Amino acid sequence: MKVSVDPERCISCGLCISLCPDVFDWNDDDKAYAIVDAVPADQQECAHEAVESCPTEAIRAE
Numbered sequence: 916m917k918v919s920v921d922p923e924r925c926i927s928c929g930l931c932i933s934l935c936p937d938v939f940d941w942n943d944d945d946k947a948y949a950i951v952d953a954v955p956a957d958q959q960e961c962a963h964e965a966v967e968s969c970p971t972e973a974i975r976a977e
């Protein structure tokens with residue numbers, strides 16, 4: 916599983932980073948981004964939760 920954040924949609928609410936701090940972090944523009952290329956097995960549950968919880972549907976999982 917891979918995740919990516921669309922910076923145009925991200926409103927910097929911080930939810931994904933709170934839910935899954937080993938997968939998401941802030942970039943230099945204060946938008947969230949995925950810090951891992953492939954989501955580790957033990958992080959998939961929180962990554963899914965972040966995808967489902969993002970208020971602007973900015974996170975795409977593939």
Ligand code: SF4
Pocket residue numbers: 920924925926927928929930931932946947968969970971972973974
């Ligand atoms: S939950 Fe969505 S809007 Fe909020 S920081 Fe993460 S990607 Fe951005």
